[in-house]
Amino acid sequence: MIGLVGRVTGRIGAGLVGEVMVRVPERLGTEAFLAYLAVPGEPLQPGTMVVVVDYQPPRTVYVEPF
Template sequence: MVGEQGRVTGAVGPGLVGEVMVRVRGGAEAFLAYAVEPGERIERGALVVVMEYQPPRTVYVTAAYA
């Protein structure tokens, strides 16, 4: 899970519990998402990288830059 890319479907940021879709087990699944960097805001539609995974459905992400 760590290192996988996903797409933000609900904004991630301070005071928010965001949502990202990540490809796993041959499909895409939704995970609750928090920003790794305090104060970082990641808008809906942005590509992110999973930096930390906390089972069962929580990830900490950072924006992926092309």
């Protein structure tokens, strides 16, 4: 999961849990994950490209802007 690129579908910000869609090659498709900012900063709006920097099973990722 770490290093995969995705797109924000639900706003991510300080104190907010957002959503990202990430293409998972091993599963041959795109999946939704709950997302948090890896480093606190400006909120990420829907449509922003992000990279996964940490993964917490089963469906949580920490992201940074791409």
